Amino acid sequence: MGFSESVSEKALLDCGRSCCLCHKFCGFKIELHHIVQKAEGGPDTYENCIPLCLDCHAEVKAYNPKHPKGRKYTESELRQHRDRWYEKVSHKIFVSGNPDYIELDRKLFRRIREILPSQGGSISFMRKHSYGVPFPSNSHDDLRSYLDQCKDPDFEFINSDLETRKSQLTINIQEFHRVLLYAAYSSDDLPCHLAIEPGMKRFTGGSNYARYLQGVEKAETAATQVCEAYDELIRFGRRNLALD
Numbered sequence: 001m002g003f004s005e006s007v008s009e010k011a012l013l014d015c016g017r018s019c020c021l022c023h024k025f026c027g028f029k030i031e032l033h034h035i036v037q038k039a040e041g042g043p044d045t046y047e048n049c050i051p052l053c054l055d056c057h058a059e060v061k062a063y064n065p066k067h068p069k070g071r072k073y074t075e076s077e078l079r080q081h082r083d084r085w086y087e088k089v090s091h092k093i094f095v096s097g098n099p100d101y102i103e104l105d106r107k108l109f110r111r112i113r114e115i116l117p118s119q120g121g122s123i124s125f126m127r128k129h130s131y132g133v134p135f136p137s138n139s140h141d142d143l144r145s146y147l148d149q150c151k152d153p154d155f156e157f158i159n160s161d162l163e164t165r166k167s168q169l170t171i172n173i174q175e176f177h178r179v180l181l182y183a184a185y186s187s188d189d190l191p192c193h194l195a196i197e198p199g200m201k202r203f204t205g206g207s208n209y210a211r212y213l214q215g216v217e218k219a220e221t222a223a224t225q226v227c228e229a230y231d232e233l234i235r236f237g238r239r240n241l242a243l244d
């Protein structure tokens, strides 16, 4: 037996079908996790349930106490994440009409557009660039600054619909960064026959052409996903915060 129909429904409504850990909107790609595992006597109750996206669920479940790697989410930590997120979702209606909160969200929205402008920064670069050819090493610097800002506690929207969209953008930027880190090299790291101008980077699989193509394809997919999440946040933000 898993969670009953009524427990599942209440949990899914309360989280707005967004993950309680990373806050991205999941739609039907959401799972209900037992905070105290069933094997350890955890009940099928609302209190013991936390909705998670597939990625966060896999991560939470993957922790193996016999071979500890990193730090496990404790039960109370999971509950606190969940309760804070439920509260944010339930305050949405109250918050969305409150001018003080709207002003706070406007401020953050403007800050994000300053860090990541739609023109002249990495967003417009990613829209145009074909990652099969070299690119300047500094062409994605503003993504790095964005990720740095994410660590600030005030870098969070009060409105959960905005926060969900921002979280999706953050996740996609992190993914793009991972691809760059693993498959793109600067001139210093490359052998002579692959050399490029200083200050540039390129994808390469060394002598493995298939690996090169794979890296390029991953970068282009990840770049498209960053731009899509960015567009969604900007469109939604402009409509809901009445900004130009």
Ligand SMILES: [Zn+2]
Pocket (backbone or CB within 6 Å): 019, 020, 021, 022, 023, 024, 052, 053, 054, 055, 056, 057
């Ligand atoms: Zn998640």
